[in-house]
Amino acid sequence: xxxxxxxxxxxxxxxxxxxxxxxxxxxxxxxxxxxxxxxxxxxxxxxxxxxxxxxxxxxxxxxxxxxxxxxxxxxxxxxxxxxxxxxxxxxxxxxxxxxxxxxxxxxxxxxxxxxxxxxxxxxxxxxxxxxxxxxxxxxxxxxxxxxxxxxxxxxxxxxxxxxxxxxxxxxxxxxxxxxxxxxxxxxxxxxxxxxxxxxxxxxxxxxxxxxxxxxxxxxxxxxxxxxxxxx
Numbered sequence: 677x678x679x680x681x682x683x684x685x686x687x688x689x690x691x692x693x694x695x696x697x698x699x700x701x702x703x704x705x706x707x708x709x710x711x712x713x714x715x716x717x718x719x720x721x722x723x724x725x726x727x728x729x730x731x732x733x734x735x736x737x738x739x740x741x742x743x744x745x746x747x748x749x750x751x752x753x754x755x756x757x758x759x760x761x762x763x764x765x766x767x768x769x770x771x772x773x774x775x776x777x778x779x780x781x782x783x784x785x786x787x788x789x790x791x792x793x794x795x796x797x798x799x800x801x802x803x804x805x806x807x808x809x810x811x812x813x814x815x816x817x818x819x820x821x822x823x824x825x826x827x828x829x830x831x832x833x834x835x836x837x838x839x840x841x842x843x844x845x846x847x848x849x850x851x852x853x854x855x856x857x858x859x860x861x862x863x864x865x866x867x868x869x870x871x872x873x874x875x876x877x878x879x880x881x882x883x884x885x886x887x888x889x890x891x892x893x894x895x896x897x898x899x900x901x902x903x904x905x906x907x
Contacts, residue, residue, distance in 0.1 A: 757899035759809040760892060764904050766796055766805065767885040770845075773852065774878040777871070782863045785856055792853045802846050810838040834891050841891075845884040852877040 769791050776784030776791075795801050855877060859869045889897065 754899065756809070756812065756893075756896045757903060759812060760896055760900035761903050761907075762796065762805045763809060763888070764900055766802075767889065769794070769796075770849070770878070770881050770885050774882045777852075777856070777874040777878050782859060782869045785860050785863065785869075788852075788856050789860060792849070792856060797849055797853070799846065799850070802849070803842070806838070806842040810835055810842070837891060838888065841884050841888045845881050845888065848877045848881040848884065852881065 773788050773791055776788040778784075791797075796805060852874070855873050859871075859874060862869055892900075
């Protein structure tokens with residue numbers, strides 16, 4: 677019975693892929709700047725095909741990325757803002773970390789270590805938080821879902837940049853975690869603290885978060901900031 681279902685599914689996919697193959701030459705080449713045009717209506721949208729694509733993509737992603745990717749979906753527009761809220765919380769935490777590491781005599785290091793110990797700053801959780809937003813707003817968004825049904829489509833510029841920024845932020849957060857732990861150890865031993873790397877990693881992470889938020893569609897950013905203030 678499972679074999680019959682698998683055969684039917686693959687026949688359906690074969691039909692879908694051949695039908696949307698005509699779309700393969702169509703691409704989005706807008707520059708990577710924040711804009712609300714991401715949500716302009718697309719006459720090619722088909723909810724059934726979108727759900728089918730999401731199921732296929734989720735299956736492949738879980739195998740390839742060891743569960744780091746957040747599941748795709750076709751949320752209503754307000755849901756994108758909700759996905760952005762945890763990223764804005766991380767931005768707040770990184771802004772606070774930048775202040776704490778600049779405290780004289782290392783007085784803010786213990787507080788910085790507490791922030792850096794939050795679940796959101798664990799590598800897999802960090803990636804999931806960012807992927808939940810970027811995968812949906814730039815990839816699983818129903819307004820351009822059918823463009824990816826055949827597989828192998830080039831990601832939008834915004835999505836590629838979002839991933840690069842996410843990785844850069846994460847790298848410097850991990851560097852900051854190690855540097856803060858080392859500085860606390862040195863402080864307890866009565867040794868002077870080398871602050872240059874602390875300042876550098878915090879600054880790069882902070883600058884990366886600013887660049888990331890700069891590519892977020894303005895409407896979603898405003899909505900997410902309102903949600904954050906209301907919590």
